[in-house]
Amino acid sequence: DADVTQTPRNRITKTGKRIMLECSQTKGHDRMYWYRQDPGLGLRLIYYSFDVKDINKGEISDGYSVSRQAQAKFSLSLESAIPNQTALYFCATSDFNSGSQETQYFGPGTRLLVL
């Protein structure tokens, strides 16, 4: 079983709709992240969370919100989707308590298309 799972894997939605992308992990890591990947732009950080009570904005948080429901779950919401939010979204985790806390482990990605 995968350590970091994302649902759904693919999603098509319409402009103005609210959608939620979910991420779950079984690694027991305290830190979780949401990135988006666009061709030619690499990965850009949307939000990150160092524990259940800690949420931080990343480079491109406008238009997004997150919820850390539990240590193992971190969801990303698009309150009112727009076409330029069409991208590949990745969730990642890392473990502060390990000797290599910066090493991140990625989920398989969610491909989102906003029409």
Added chain:
Amino acid sequence: GNSVTQMEGPVTLSEEAFLTINCTYTATGYPSLFWYVQYPGEGLQLLLKATKADDKGSNKGFEATYRKETTSFHLEKGSVQVSDSAVYFCALGGQAGTALIFGKGTTLSVSS
């Protein structure tokens, strides 16, 4: 602020050719450096890392050395295989334990 610049692709090579993908960084302090690989249709996987100057990370025949004097962390492999075709990302450890900073990625295509 901290940043990462890696060579633009795509890089197209024949099997058994030598590979170099350049990565340079700007950072305060002494961050850790990483190479991640993304195979088609998959998420990113850690390929190798180095945590201090002159460290060499290695994995699956790939190597990269943390060069503080040139602020570089170039990825090399002596003989690439078709199965190495993927997108490669250089990344920098963030300040005060914040998230990684990624380069834009370099696409490698290896033909037989």
